[in-house]
Amino acid sequence: MAKSLKRDEIIRVALELIAEHGFHGTSMAMVAEEAKVGAGTIYRYFESKDALIMALFKEAEIKMQEALTVKPYEHFSIRERFFYLHTSLLRYMINNPIHFKYLEQFFNSPYGIKFRRDQFLKDKKGESHTFLKLFSEGLSQGIMKNLPLVVLFALALGPIMDMARDHILGFFKLNDDLITQSVEACWDAVKK
Amino acid sequence: MAKSLKRDEIIRVALELIAEHGFHGTSMAMVAEEAKVGAGTIYRYFESKDALIMALFKEAEIKMQEALTVKPYEHFSIRERFFYLHTSLLRYMINNPIHFKYLEQFFNSPYGIKFRRDQFLKDKKGESHTFLKLFSEGLSQGIMKNLPLVVLFALALGPIMDMARDHILGFFKLNDDLITQSVEACWDAVKK
DNA sequence: TATATCTGAGTGAACATTCATTCCGCTCCC
């Protein structure tokens, strides 16, 4: 058997179960049974339930970052970058509901709050990620409203996440037109 | 002693503890100890932990609704209503961080998802609440973008909630100017 | 055979909930 088929399977199953039942609704025994491994095997690959939860986050984060990566990105205008990133993000979320649900759980938990706090401190030191870089440039070029980055972030990404959630919960159906119009509306919120 | 001092104290303490430590991080024993009542006393007033959680939500919801109520509301224009409601909501949240944190927990849990689903079905039958009535009117008067109500909702309220959260977490400091500018930005997102 | 990997019954801690018992304020009779 390949080196870490078991590890992969544990990750796959745990993501799915936690997306569905939450951190506290998912016991290690459930993960073990569904992944068809012994309860102890999980602990060969992950030190604790916490470590597993963090590894699942890294997994989802990497996949998401890949979905936001495009080659000629550097030649895009601010507006083009905004549309590209937001559309890609929304599309990724609705095409990967398990990842979305997992990330939602994660960010609305002490794990996620700690993560955001660490990110926030890092950003203060300049190691911004894709979105913050975009908003910083938009600000300094005078294209975006003169508001704190955190506010621009909320205006542009809050609605995207809420829409992904409502689409996945079946409250309405996002299609290509609606995605375009929604991202345009987010742009209206941040543009000067 | 007045009829239900103990009940009031249990509610007060439970809201605080759950806002801080979450549903699963707050045991009934913690609530009992902090409220200085016996563990069994809680069950005189609330059938179960679930029932307590729902009662706390009702409590917070009522207080919030009060904060959004103003007398001459009916004479406001759509735009005025939008600004009034959004500003009041944001102010309420940052002035009542415990309620905000509790509601955040609640809506990001199976309780909240069930609640939203029920609301959604009720709305389909026309029993809209304040915000949905506003957006419906904005739509039919052609003032707002021709998008599904759920999307308008996300565009207008998503950022408000995110900003309240980031303010309460200390990531930035909301002041009157910033509140006004942010609500204006939300209006830009939904207005035609 | 020797080493690495895997297993799942077992462990102790934590939890929500119960219930036998105590407490306390009230009424009613002497």
Place this chain on the structure above:
DNA sequence: GGGAGCGGAATGAATGTTCACTCAGATATA
């Protein structure tokens, strides 16, 4: 007035369950 008796309110130790995690032994691999 006072004390006996009553009943709802309050208590917290006890209960049964669930959980994350361990480890002695089984199994696969080399």
